[in-house]
Amino acid sequence: MSIAENVAAIRRRMAEAARAAGRAPEEILLCAATKMNDAERVRQAVAAGVDCCGENRVQELTEKQPLGAYEGRPVHFIGHLQTNKVNKVVGKVDLIQSVDRLELLEAVNRTALRLGVRQEILLEVNVGAEPQKGGFSCEQTLALAGQMGQFPGVFLRGLMAIPPISEKKGDNCKYFAKMRNLFIDIDGKKYDNVSMVCLSMGMSDDFEDAIAEGSTMIRIGTAIFGARHYN
Ligand SMILES: *Cc1c(COP(=O)(O)O)cnc(C)c1O
Numbered sequence: 764m765s766i767a768e769n770v771a772a773i774r775r776r777m778a779e780a781a782r783a784a785g786r787a788p789e790e791i792l793l794c795a796a797t798k799m800n801d802a803e804r805v806r807q808a809v810a811a812g813v814d815c816c817g818e819n820r821v822q823e824l825t826e827k828q829p830l831g832a833y834e835g836r837p838v839h840f841i842g843h844l845q846t847n848k849v850n851k852v853v854g855k856v857d858l859i860q861s862v863d864r865l866e867l868l869e870a871v872n873r874t875a876l877r878l879g880v881r882q883e884i885l886l887e888v889n890v891g892a893e894p895q896k897g898g899f900s901c902e903q904t905l906a907l908a909g910q911m912g913q914f915p916g917v918f919l920r921g922l923m924a925i926p927p928i929s930e931k932k933g934d935n936c937k938y939f940a941k942m943r944n945l946f947i948d949i950d951g952k953k954y955d956n957v958s959m960v961c962l963s964m965g966m967s968d969d970f971e972d973a974i975a976e977g978s979t980m981i982r983i984g985t986a987i988f989g990a991r992h993y994n
Pocket residue numbers: 796798819841842925966967968982983984985986
């Protein structure tokens with residue numbers, strides 16, 4: 764299957780999952796998780812109509828962006844970001860989805876102020892409370908959202924989560940539901956410097972469940988590009 768055929772198939776499944784949940788298909792955006800795919804393959808995904816691209820590694824972003832890989836679509840950063848590489852990402856991407864610790868939030872804010880830009884971000888939530896994973900707890904996320912006025916270099920646009928690897932289909936619904944509740948909670952507070960528009964959750968194996976539970980952006984790698992070959 765070509766990248767274009769894969770994107771079309773995902774669009775059909777997205778629409779079906781949205782309808783089943785009583786939602787409009789246009790409410791949910793498709794982010795191509797482009798890690799380990801070169802600029803030409805990323806361009807094919809863009810041409811096939813994905814809504815945005817998400818890069819995991821600073822080096823891949825830095826290599827592919829000058830080649831016009833994302834041209835015509837927003838590009839997001841979705842991977843672990845080291846504080847010493849923040850200056851290579853802030854102002855260069857439309858959204859940093861993976862702000863997963865206070866030190867990173869402070870570094871992004873500082874860099875954005877220095878550059879005179881306002882960087883849109885999501886807070887990454889460790890919704891499964893997994894010790895090996897980054898991200899804020901739900902309680903920390905709620906508290907931090909209330910303090911966003913102290914970070915004028917950024918603009919909080921929503922939340923992102925990668926739930927635990929599930930054993931069987933449907934296992935992640937409870938985590939997705941927890942994220943939706945947190946998202947609605949924060950939205951209702953009308954906090955300063957916060958506009959909850961993006962709830963980024965759902966990947967190749969579980970995006971239909973994520974849509975059923977309120978996701979507004981799914982991040983898809985394997986189902987668009989095929990299996991990744993790590994060496
Ligand atoms: C790789 C990746 C994805 C996509 O995963 P697939 O299972 O291949 O669809 C989504 N989000 C993040 C943060 C990723 O690193």
